[in-house]
Amino acid sequence: MLAAGWLTTRALMLWLLAHDQYPLLGRGGVAREVWALYFHWYGVLSHGAFPSGDRLWQYPPGAGPVLLSPAVLPGLTYFQAFVVLTLLTDAVITLALARAGTRPGRSLRGAALWTAGLPLLLHIPLARYDVQVTAFAVVSLLTLSRSRRVGGAFAALGALVKVWPALALLGTPRGRGTREAWTAAAVTTVTLLALLATLFRNPFDFLRQQGGRGVQIESLGGTALMLARRAGWSGRTRYQYGAVEFVGPHVHAVAVCSLALTAAAFALLLLWRVRARHWTPATPYDAALTAVLLFTVTSRVISPQYMVWLIGLTAVCLTSRHTTQLAVAPLVLAASAVSTVEYPALYGDVINSTWVGCLLMVVRNGLLASAAVLSFVRLWRSGRRPTPEPVEADIPPGNPDRVPALFHTSG
Template identity: 40%
Template sequence: MRIARRQPVVPWYAATRVVLLLLALNVLPYFNRGAIIGDVSTYRQWISGSFDQGQYPLSDQRWQYPPGAAAPLLLPHWLPGSYYVLFFVMCLIADVAVFWMLLRAAKRADPAQPSPAGPWLWTLGIAAIGPMAYGRYDLVVTAFAVAALTVTPRSKRSTAVARGVLIGFGAFLKLWPAAFLFGAPKRRNGRLLVGVAAATAVVPTLALELFFPGVLSFLTNQKTRGVQLESVFATPFVAGRWFGWSGGVTNTHGAYEFTGPGVPLAGKAALLSTAVGCAILLLIRRRAAVRGGFPFPSSMLADVGFAAVLVFVVTSRVLSPQYLVWLLGVAAVCLTSRQTLMRVPAWLVLAAVSVTQLIFPLFYHTLRGGQIYSGAILIGRNTVLVVAAVLALRALWRATGTALDGVRVPVSGVLFGEDRGHRVRLVQDEGAPLDRELGGGGAEHGPEGVVDGVGGPGRGGADRLVEGD
């Protein structure tokens, strides 16, 4: 693989992924087996109890996914062999695809000296999450999201279509890639991207609603969610238990949520903060349109998309380890370009991710019990994520104030459209964010390829291999 040649990160990536797969398969022991296979066991229950009967598991309160989520859950079931083994292998393939796309994006951004930051962040971040990353289907969604940010066909129009399809399909699997639309380009190509993304997500969803009435209930089921133990808005209650707060923790919707005085108010505050975050992102977008665009429009989709996903994660009432996989994927794409505005927030996300296994599963029982040391780790992690979100929004806000008449904006030592020593007007042409995406992807580049029965008689041994504690 020419792209990976002489890349020091490649052997480290390979070594960490071999260890993660062996841990997932139970070849190497892990201190909490249930943390790896817990969600996969739930997927198997949904398959045997609902999907095999031609139904969605709508009666299970844990099912709160778009209908497209059935595809990655059923794929390992349709193949011969152990469901667990095949599921872990599917996630490994998605992991490798993301890494390959990051290497390629960095190579396009700077053919002479590709930035290793993005691949390194992905390598270290997923390793920090541990084998739990292979026990959730979020790696598959993240692969589509990274492809949406890095694919660069020959023309701006075809790029808009390809990215719209990938964003829409990602939202069809799990809603969060729709956050990329905050960074869609202006005018015709932007409308095309948004329209294609909406059609790709909405049309199959409505079609499935006709055949499986009720699959749209995921849109309203989230209203019943409480404030989950690990979320940012649970922080006051984590600390409050140290000083006698009278509330407690209960397991609902497959997650531990706080109950007691002030919790409903915190839930409403979380929803309000999400709305405020969306308003700020829209205001930044409007500010960019009025003031001439971003200084580096080629990285706008990834930078704004990362900020949007970060805002949604820190304002959500739920924050599970798999949410961090989303952030790592988008942050890594940002770091493949040396022009990114998200360098500091991206590394802060990696710092927050580094304590993931301490919070869950290592000290999770003490966290539920209100212990100070585990609570302090969680509060520290959440504080770093909030700081990263604030800095990301601040970077976008300040950037939209620099792309003005007479402002010199250097890009790798070259100034857009100017001779040395002269000041120019930066104009964001129609579809400019799709030009030179990540520093490459012009007409000289060819189209990029997008990488993308339970319990049968032959499965027992393999299933026992991964299920045993």
């Protein structure tokens, strides 16, 4: 049943991608990201250098090998090879979630959510490399219970591609397990950065481009500016840094507020980790979802493809019967569905801040904000429970690092 569902939904996503020239599917804009922009970067990277002085290049060095990967399928065009590799990665995620769900004490709900949830984003996941990034985070979380070092290494690989998978390690239980995971992540990061710096020129140029980003129209701050625009604010929109952003009076102040909210979210997560006294097998999963939700909501940019991350992490949570995030899943799925109405279907309304565009962004970002708050509250409460829950059967016997983590009562 799961395999049939995956094949059917992915065939539909491929059909949408093949017909994305239709107005409601983006007039070709979704696919253009791959065959124009990614292919351009592929040409630069294939000559041994990262893009330099390119405002659109805002990704860590690990993104380079991902964008070069279509070269392993020489019989196809760059676009075709990219889509094939994305589908293969999607299948790997599905298999990993299904395998995790068949273990004693686990559930197949995670695999089902990923299979049914990703198509809510239409063809967008096939034309972005966020599925590949999500795969690193999913594999990292699912392997943590068996090997902290392997989980840490995969988190580092993902972080080198798009930073946020590093948050997969936030919920590792205190003690030896955390030290092993974070040490493995650090060693992997340093080793690969050194390797990429040796093989390519300008590996850190992306840092100059990140600092100049403003407030994207789809962000929470962008929603506030959209409503202000309807009330008479004189700002306007402009395509820059790879996104449509607001420019005008007070935009910088909104961007600073977003950064302050991100810092506050980080402080809350640290406070949770310091004060949490109870871990379950699902705590690393739940903490990762909470962290990415908080950082997404407070970000200056909330592109539709970010929902791929949240669907993937929600799916990981649902593989465990101990998860506290069941109520968060419907909010993530609803936000994903609304995201594809605002982009690509009605993106013109969002750019022009029409009342329809404002309503879509208020609903989408309201759902995300609600999911983030609910996720954090449930994570916080789960960490204060006085009575530990039983250990899942998939934890190997004889490893003292796994079992005591559930019964820690102090740092």
